[in-house]
Amino acid sequence: MTYRLLRGIEPREDFPSTPLFEEMRREKHLLIADHTRRHLCEEITFPGPVIDRSSRARWLEDGQVTLRERAAREVRESSRHTLRHVCQRKRNRS
Numbered sequence: 692m693t694y695r696l697l698r699g700i701e702p703r704e705d706f707p708s709t710p711l712f713e714e715m716r717r718e719k720h721l722l723i724a725d726h727t728r729r730h731l732c733e734e735i736t737f738p739g740p741v742i743d744r745s746s747r748a749r750w751l752e753d754g755q756v757t758l759r760e761r762a763a764r765e766v767r768e769s770s771r772h773t774l775r776h777v778c779q780r781k782r783n784r785s
Contacts, residue, residue: 695736741765 715724741761743750750756 695734739765 711726715726734772738744743756743761745753747755
């Protein structure tokens with residue numbers, strides 16, 4: 692999020708935006724509007740599965756998996772995926 696803030700406000704191709712915001716506010720669909728969905732991934736960084744943004748209550752319900760445990764799981768999954776990919780490439784060459 693810090694890097695996004697450092698970039699500052701960047702004009703989009705659909706300025707002026709006032710009519711667009713008025714329409715979205717009137718129809719109550721700001722978060723599902725095509726404009727929002729088109730630019731969302733450029734504006735907001737979504738962390739991977741290692742970062743847990745859940746509430747404490749949800750974290751407790753989900754088994755209290757620690758950051759270290761989530762990171763280790765991701766490394767295992769990545770390693771398995773990479774190993775499968777390498778083995779598959781070797782088989783394809785044979």
